[in-house]
Amino acid sequence: MHPAGLRTDSAGLRRSESGGPNVTSQTLDNGLEVLVIPDRRVPVVTHMVWYRNGSADDPLGQSGIAHFLEHLMFKGTERNPAGEFSKVVSALGGQENAFTSYDYTAYFQRVAPQHLGRMMDFEADRMAGLNFDASVVAPERDVVLEERRMRVETDPPAQLSEAMAAALFVHHPYGIPIIGWMHEIETLNRANAFDYYRRFYAPDNAILVVSGDVEASEVIRLAETTYGRNAPHSGAAERVRPREPDPRAARHVSIADPKVEQPTLQRLYLVPSVCTASGNESHALELLAEILGSGPTSHLYRKLVLETGRAVNAGAWYMASALDDSRMAFYAVPAQGVTPAELEADLDRVLADVSGALDADSIERAKTRLIAETVYSLDSQSSLARIYGSARAIGQSVEDVRTWPDAVRAVTRDDLATVAAQYLVRRRSVTGYLLSGEPS
Amino acid sequence: MHPAGLRTDSAGLRRSESGGPNVTSQTLDNGLEVLVIPDRRVPVVTHMVWYRNGSADDPLGQSGIAHFLEHLMFKGTERNPAGEFSKVVSALGGQENAFTSYDYTAYFQRVAPQHLGRMMDFEADRMAGLNFDASVVAPERDVVLEERRMRVETDPPAQLSEAMAAALFVHHPYGIPIIGWMHEIETLNRANAFDYYRRFYAPDNAILVVSGDVEASEVIRLAETTYGRNAPHSGAAERVRPREPDPRAARHVSIADPKVEQPTLQRLYLVPSVCTASGNESHALELLAEILGSGPTSHLYRKLVLETGRAVNAGAWYMASALDDSRMAFYAVPAQGVTPAELEADLDRVLADVSGALDADSIERAKTRLIAETVYSLDSQSSLARIYGSARAIGQSVEDVRTWPDAVRAVTRDDLATVAAQYLVRRRSVTGYLLSGEPS
Numbered sequence: 001m002h003p004a005g006l007r008t009d010s011a012g013l014r015r016s017e018s019g020g021p022n023v024t025s026q027t028l029d030n031g032l033e034v035l036v037i038p039d040r041r042v043p044v045v046t047h048m049v050w051y052r053n054g055s056a057d058d059p060l061g062q063s064g065i066a067h068f069l070e071h072l073m074f075k076g077t078e079r080n081p082a083g084e085f086s087k088v089v090s091a092l093g094g095q096e097n098a099f100t101s102y103d104y105t106a107y108f109q110r111v112a113p114q115h116l117g118r119m120m121d122f123e124a125d126r127m128a129g130l131n132f133d134a135s136v137v138a139p140e141r142d143v144v145l146e147e148r149r150m151r152v153e154t155d156p157p158a159q160l161s162e163a164m165a166a167a168l169f170v171h172h173p174y175g176i177p178i179i180g181w182m183h184e185i186e187t188l189n190r191a192n193a194f195d196y197y198r199r200f201y202a203p204d205n206a207i208l209v210v211s212g213d214v215e216a217s218e219v220i221r222l223a224e225t226t227y228g229r230n231a232p233h234s235g236a237a238e239r240v241r242p243r244e245p246d247p248r249a250a251r252h253v254s255i256a257d258p259k260v261e262q263p264t265l266q267r268l269y270l271v272p273s274v275c276t277a278s279g280n281e282s283h284a285l286e287l288l289a290e291i292l293g294s295g296p297t298s299h300l301y302r303k304l305v306l307e308t309g310r311a312v313n314a315g316a317w318y319m320a321s322a323l324d325d326s327r328m329a330f331y332a333v334p335a336q337g338v339t340p341a342e343l344e345a346d347l348d349r350v351l352a353d354v355s356g357a358l359d360a361d362s363i364e365r366a367k368t369r370l371i372a373e374t375v376y377s378l379d380s381q382s383s384l385a386r387i388y389g390s391a392r393a394i395g396q397s398v399e400d401v402r403t404w405p406d407a408v409r410a411v412t413r414d415d416l417a418t419v420a421a422q423y424l425v426r427r428r429s430v431t432g433y434l435l436s437g438e439p440s
Numbered sequence: 441m442h443p444a445g446l447r448t449d450s451a452g453l454r455r456s457e458s459g460g461p462n463v464t465s466q467t468l469d470n471g472l473e474v475l476v477i478p479d480r481r482v483p484v485v486t487h488m489v490w491y492r493n494g495s496a497d498d499p500l501g502q503s504g505i506a507h508f509l510e511h512l513m514f515k516g517t518e519r520n521p522a523g524e525f526s527k528v529v530s531a532l533g534g535q536e537n538a539f540t541s542y543d544y545t546a547y548f549q550r551v552a553p554q555h556l557g558r559m560m561d562f563e564a565d566r567m568a569g570l571n572f573d574a575s576v577v578a579p580e581r582d583v584v585l586e587e588r589r590m591r592v593e594t595d596p597p598a599q600l601s602e603a604m605a606a607a608l609f610v611h612h613p614y615g616i617p618i619i620g621w622m623h624e625i626e627t628l629n630r631a632n633a634f635d636y637y638r639r640f641y642a643p644d645n646a647i648l649v650v651s652g653d654v655e656a657s658e659v660i661r662l663a664e665t666t667y668g669r670n671a672p673h674s675g676a677a678e679r680v681r682p683r684e685p686d687p688r689a690a691r692h693v694s695i696a697d698p699k700v701e702q703p704t705l706q707r708l709y710l711v712p713s714v715c716t717a718s719g720n721e722s723h724a725l726e727l728l729a730e731i732l733g734s735g736p737t738s739h740l741y742r743k744l745v746l747e748t749g750r751a752v753n754a755g756a757w758y759m760a761s762a763l764d765d766s767r768m769a770f771y772a773v774p775a776q777g778v779t780p781a782e783l784e785a786d787l788d789r790v791l792a793d794v795s796g797a798l799d800a801d802s803i804e805r806a807k808t809r810l811i812a813e814t815v816y817s818l819d820s821q822s823s824l825a826r827i828y829g830s831a832r833a834i835g836q837s838v839e840d841v842r843t844w845p846d847a848v849r850a851v852t853r854d855d856l857a858t859v860a861a862q863y864l865v866r867r868r869s870v871t872g873y874l875l876s877g878e879p880s
Contacts, residue, residue: 060500060680060682061681061682061683159688160689162688163610163688163689166610166611167610167691170603170607170610170615171606171615171616171621175610175611176611181685182685182686183683183686184683240500240501242500242501242624243501243623245621245623246622246623248603248695248879249603249604249693249694249695250693250880251691251692251693251694252691252692252693252694253690253691253692254690254691254692255688255689255690256690426880427695427879432689440690440865440866440867
């Protein structure tokens with residue numbers, strides 16, 4: 001139930017080894033796409049529904065509504081009163097969750113295979129028959145407001161993240177927080193929520209992903225008798241996304257707060273996503289983030305922490321999984337006596353000479369590591385479902401997921417040098433300082 | 441024909457001395473508001489039509505369309521081919537112009553009084569019967585693209601202004617340039633332009649302002665026989681304006697370019713406009729800008745230029761005239777050997793102790809100066825029309841304009857200290873550096 005994008009986490013999209021699981025894909029008559037991913041190691045099934053709408057599709061002035069809807073989806077339907085679905089999941093010894101991201105919203109349960117049909121029945125029910133009673137909507141809005149107060153309003157690092165995203169995306173809605181701006185959440189009402197639900201919550205805007213010890217034919221049969229009852233809406237809901245203008249100015253953002261105990265330095269660059277990249281740019285950026293900033297053997301960690309002691313931690317990540325132009329991030333925690341501004345100069349020196357990090361050995365080791373991490377993550381059934389679901393939700397194919405390791409292996413030193421030179425330039429960047437002190 | 445907001449100019453709204461001209465106001469049956477402002481000093485009349493839509497009303501993804509429409513308004517109608525209107529104005533020895541701002545678009549002619557009816561006939565004709573032939577729309581879009589190339593793409597100060605506005609307004613459309621983002625102008629087409637025209641170009645979304653040696657009754661009679669023929673649209677076009685979130689982070693923006701010969705420092709603060717202010721905040725901000733940064737006797741000029749020689753110029757302005765929260769600006773041009781960052785520290789020291797500038801004498805002199813400037817500007821008939829037109833276009837009353845000098849006179853030292861303490865805080869600000877050097 002937490003907006004996934006509030007976590008600083010690059011692991012949105014990870015894919016299977018080439019020739020990984022045999023995914024079955026079929027679309028029902030009402031437009032619902034069904035993916036079945038066999039995983040027979042444990043007697044458990046993961047059931048997810050992905051909607052192709054996230055916070056970046058929030059209507060103007062209604063930021064936070066995608067996430068608000070995610071909350072409302074737990075407030076019951078005519079057939080199943082609030083709490084009933086969760087109670088059943090719990091009684092069956094299952095787990096459930098949901099999350100809202102920029103480009104999608106997803107609902108998740110994990111139960112024993114014999115209960116899959118029941119999960120589908122519940123999930124299909126709230127896709128079409130959600131309760132929008134005033135007695136539900138207003139109190140739940142207060143819950144979201146309180147969530148924002150706790151997670152952002154009183155948390156300087158979260159405030160810095162929001163301010164940096166807003167500075168990076170001056171025009172595109174990725175600059176708007178997933179949870180929404182406080183003053184807009186406050187105005188969300190029943191009519192907004194119902195309109196939004198009617199627009200996006202439909203079988204032809206959704207992807208059903210089932211992973212586990214199940215037969216594809218049986219899953220599809222169950223889907224037809226549950227989700228199949230829901231009528232499609234007229235055509236897929238259109239996503240209206242303005243494109244970010246070509247960045248011209250290097251930007252800095254600072255937050256000072258007495259609550260900050262450890263100052264930090266952050267840097268974001270506007271870079272292509274897996275959907276907007278040309279050629280293999282996105283794979284090169286993934287590998288570049290791995291080489292430069294993944295863990296204590298990374299280039300950045302060596303330069304800033306081990307060799308010079310200027311920082312106590314440093315790293316990088318890249319958000320490949322996004323429908324529109326996305327972000328690559330660097331962060332560093334200054335050592336005692338070093339200011340974020342001083343550390344920024346060090347970071348810029350390291351980034352100005354990336355070529356030193358691009359020897360054949362480092363590249364090879366990074367490829368092995370990046371692919372192994374992904375393979376490891378596939379060991380989790382829910383990761384498996386999540387990888388395929390998120391890929392399809394932004395329009396990637398099952399084949400894109402399956403061939404991802406090959407694409408990473410094919411990245412050359414030149415590819416890495418090219419994306420670094422093209423995208424890691426100051427005018428595409430926002431630098432953030434989290435400072436200890438009185439807000440000014 | 442130039443987007444007014446591209447100029448860094450605080451003089452959007454200036455008003456008459458209390459008890460100034462006797463303005464006649466009447467609304468026609470079709471919703472057109474008519475203001476007649478007597479000015480009998482010269483045998484000339486100023487004819488303006490103001491539309492209550494500006495660039496901040498551009499639909500998502502269609503930035504620049506308000507300004508594009510302003511261009512298209514000169515491309516003729518069925519009755520009057522392209523160039524005809526301009527040719528007649530010129531043949532009559534008149535002048536004409538038009539401009540697009542954030543909150544309105546206006547068209548203007550100045551002719552001898554006996555030609556007023558003819559101007560009205562032309563202007564009413566293009567309000568309702570504009571030509572949207574493909575042969576007109578696409579070439580005119582190229583003209584606008586070229587305008588943007590000349591004014592922004594090759595002009596580092598303009599790029600800095602755009603980047604600063606985008607950083608100040610992270611959510612509100614005042615962060616989008618009036619002329620539009622290049623990549624969105626490129627996609628504007630006939631259908632967009634026609635939809636926009638249908639939505640906003642209507643008598644019930646317009647204000648006719650006539651200033652000059654004319655009788656109000658005659659102006660209204662002429663308006664009825666010209667504009668009166670245009671049918672109203674169904675209801676006034678709604679302005680959908682998201683509000684800016686409460687600012688949390690101090691921001692910096694830099695542009696480096698070899699073309700820059702003189703580095704400069706800029707600072708913007710998010711402040712209330714005359715429309716969003718509580719009490720007399722907006723009048724206090726106007727007076728504060730006058731005291732701190734208007735000309736060589738201002739506080740900032742004394743501190744940064746005369747007393748310390750750190751800058752060769754310095755000043756401030758405040759854009760009062762805006763429908764939504766607006767901006768107060770400071771600028772300083774560093775002396776030889778001083779960097780913008782160093783000068784910023786000086787500026788912050790001066791702004792941290794504004795109280796030194798708020799002695800009774802300085803306040804009194806600033807009030808006299810500010811009011812006198814306004815009275816002086818009223819000596820120009822076109823200023824007169826512009827002051828009343830822009831005020832009505834953002835929903836201010838004629839009375840607001842007339843009583844403005846009294847409101848300025850009523851501002852106290854406490855009012856000034858209060859707005860300075862409340863709004864001139866770093867977290868509400870964006871600082872800009874224009875630097876000489878290679879773009880990074």
